Amino acid sequence: MVSRIFACLDTLIDLALSPGWNGDYDDFDQRNAGTAQLRELIDSDRVILYIPPVLVANIHLAVQTYAGVAEASQVIERLLEMGNTALGIDYERVLEQANKLFGRQMELTLYEAVLLVAAAALKADAIVVRAPTLFSAAVYPHRQSWFEFDIPILGVKDIQELESFLSRPTHANGNWIYAFTPQGRVIRLPYGATPVDFAYRVHTKIGNRCTAARVNGSEVPLDQALRHHDVVEIVKGQTSQPNPEWLSFVVTRTAKKAIQRGLRNLWSQRGWVIANEVLSKNGRIRRHQLEWASRELQCSTQELILKLGADEIPIEKIQTLVQQGCYWQVEEKVLSAEGKSATRQQPSGWWLASCCHPLPGDPIVGVLGGQNRPIRVHCATCDNLQRVPASRCCQVTWECQQCDIQLLVVMQDQPDIVRPVLNRLVEYDMTPNLRSLNIAPDGTVRTAISLEISSRRDLNRTLQQIEAMPQVMQVKVTKLSPVEHPKVPPFSLTPRFSQPAST
Template sequence: MTPASPLPIEPDWSEDLVLRIDDLCSVLAAYLDASQIEAVRQACWFSAEAHRGQSRKSGEPYVFHPIAVTRILAEVRFDHETLMAAVLHDVIEDTKISKEQIAERFGTEVAELVDGVSKLTQIQFSSKVEAQAENFRKMFLAMAKDIRVIMVKLADRLHNMRTLGAMPPQKRRRIARETLDIYAPISGRLGMNHLRLELESLGFAYLYPLRHRVLADAVRKMRGNRREIMGQLETRVRNRLLEEGVKARVVGREKHLWGIYKKMKAKRLPLKEVYDVYALRIIVDSVDTCYRVLGLVHGLYKPLMGKFKDYIAIPKANGYQSLHTVLFGPHGVPIEVQIRTYDMHVMAEAGVAAHWLYKSPGAQGNPAQVRAREWLQKLLDMQRRAGNSVEFLESVKMDLFPDEVYVFTPRGEIIELPRGATAVDFAYAIHSDVGNTCVAAKVDRRLVPLRTPLENGQTVEVIITPTARPNPAWLSFVVTAKARSSIRHYLKNLQREEAILLGKRLLEKSLLGYVSSLSELPPERVQALVKELNVAGFDDLLADIGLGLRVAPLLAKRLLPGAETVHEAAARSGTGQPLLIRGTEGTVVSFGRCCRPLPGDAIIGYLTAGRGVVIHRDTCRNVADYKKNPEKWIEVEWAHGVSGDFPVDLRLDVSNKRGVFATVAAAIAESDTNIETIQTSERDGVVGTILLTLNVRDRTQLARVMKRLRQLPEVLRLTRRSS
């Protein structure tokens, strides 16, 4: 590649541009060879020519931005291809230069990186949320191909945040919120702590300028007293280590404002009760020395029980390693102490960018890079399962805020989960098939409900049944993105299969008397209707019927013009063959929460768009409204031998006496009936109300329970509730 010559540029900023490029190249001289530096210089001049005439909101030439982004990456010693991509990262999006032209001039690798960073602007979306989510989806997919893409994107966001003051207030707040929600957590997830801290500080300042200013003033005022305490602590620790011949670097660290603000908000604390505003960091030469120093500082000051964390033995998800302890410092003030090696310190600050050397697919890289690639692979799996970009972004956000819990499998393997994770999250962390078929769990050899939150150090065993399937209710308590996306993916496929079967039953019912099976329909009529309605196939048509998106009698008339459907015959004669309901249907046959139908109740079905058939008691108050659309009503009937437990709501007016609650609960237990929920209220001091939700098999069991409750002298009135 021949050396680039400066392009003819505007005289008012040409000298400044040359200085900026020279400054960048002087940083690169510390670790790149001359030919690589020259390649980056040529990319700078190419970018300057491409962005000629473009300015930023601040009024400065646009090319100053990509050069500043490249400088941020150069400070952590990225390879020259990444630096060239950084200086060209807006060329495809904002100029007439194409990806092919970049590939021809600077190589395919640089062109692919630039394309990965470029925003998705050609596709039209229905909302800004969807457009933003799709941009993030593309970014994560590009990251999975080449992790350097996110490095350029993060550096780009950091420089934009540094120059955000030129933007209008509303746009400043939007960009700051996006930074705090997505980009800063990604930096943390990749272990790039120095970058995360600056993104969070700038995001806080622009999103909540008044809160930032007030908190900064308060921290500044309290700094004097705490600094004196920290000075005493540093001196005493340093002297103790020298006495023991331990070579160490002892430095005080001040917690950044966003971290203080989040802690105050989450724990509802005043600033004076946030004790880790200042911390002590001890950096040593080896892992053995870390544990030795831990013993020495515990000998100097008493540790706070329950606050010790060993991230060396069990690193965080992003590869972070340190020993954390909290000491009762001088004057009884709690002080956090972090102990780590020099390598751990570099890894903690730079993460995947530590000692950057881009690896080929077969190479392993540093621990943070390995963990980052594992995380990106997990994101790819989530992306494949997600229904749309908004759902994918929601899953990623959940995954970006882990507060880790470490539990063990029965074999002693460590499984890392976010705080609040349940046994179901654990099952999906092992494998999707384990999660899909889990039915129970043991924690430390004791059976627990699947929704039980797990705690550090527990041993978890999952019990599976091959015929089991995910429960939609799990979505209300799982916390990991993998569990949520796997459950949704399974239920979507299950819903389609069930919708096809239900649609087939409904259509066959409408055609009864003309064909005994849908296979007897004229193929040309079926294909003509499929084409006319613009669906992919007959199964899609059946799925739409089962989901209530299309009405079976109307489609039956179009499949066999002139035939009187069962729906019409039943309406004319007052008779018809009802659809049998087994009670065990899944996602496309549900039971109205308004009336809680039970086997034995007279029931009726209503086709609801997207939900399939909703079963109601024929006395339900909602039936009157639904009958305005008679074509959506279908005759249904309980099948023989219905099994399962069904919820039913009862209201009891009882004498407000001591022990009445226990008396009612005991009577229900004697009837072999389970109480799902219970609420109590006092009406006037004499009469109280108990609202119960019970699980019963049918009307017979309900009648037995109600009879037993009516025998209690404390029960004044008993009714089955309907909303």
């Protein structure tokens, strides 16, 4: 039996990431086990997850505040793969009733009230929330006065109840239908499935090449719901591709994921073709041009290519951004070691040297690389500068106030070993982000933590505080990069480079 469920904001983010993504480890084991079971039910199409669009916006805001825009976009992509936002209900009526409930119960937020009302309007089988007692206390006293509400409200740790509910026997034409291929193969689909769902259940390639469908010998629209015992024939095209409109009516997660994956591949190929034709023919310069444009648009390079291939961003806009900010194409006169003037192109970015780890406030010197290569920024006291010719050195000035650093912390393997380290960093008004955690065969835990540092003093204090913890065996800086403003490079470059010392 297929069950239709809704889930609260915290549960949805736990599904897309994992419990504890924001440092909240209350009931971690139960939440982790519950979300794993729920994810398994969704993957096996035993559960259809419905997500009101207002929750999508709130989820993006919550994750962006904690982890940044890139992580928030990835969370939304995963949720759109898992769930269905096309509910087919009267949202004006839903918002009106949710506003009334919100006015009566201030313990609930408006989007939580929308979740409850939408679930009732769609007659969902269950609602999975983080705090079922709070939701039940807010809804059940008023369930007869404003709408009929008789939906189980389950906690994440009560997923076993949902599994037992799904395992109840049902008749053949209940929430499942059984359709047939022309060769007699039986295909089981959830109620409301379309010929496109049927095609993807048979094979992904058949779904991608689907152009039309015949049901019981007659051609039907691709969005028409199939019935029990229908014989379905899929008409395939040689060069057909998935259609974005299919996402509005398919009901199985298998079809939705395959369509989204096919569209991403198609848009990626098309986007790279456009970029290669219009932007620089030099691969390295083209990569820097795309990186600059993606920073201006606050997205990753891959997202930029996908939007370019999907015609969401015109190539003319990228060309304009590149022309405005492409500082590596500006030519300047540089005095060579022999005293002759030579023309050098400005570098294509900035690298912080890993030998000295310069931080905002440190005196710094830039070292020019080859043509179209980035400037490598060193501390002015770095020993490696003694081996660099004076003609390759230039003056640079900090324009950013903070740097992103990544620490490698090696600790003894103990239960809940990372939390004390994160709490220690939070005590010093820092926002740590746990990037990875690996358990080595020798019984040690190696974890990568990223955070923002504004000075050398802050870095030394952070390292000292972590090293002083008894369970920490080693801590060191592994990565360092400036926090860039979308419109301002992290450094300013003095137009006149330093001349070589006279002999």
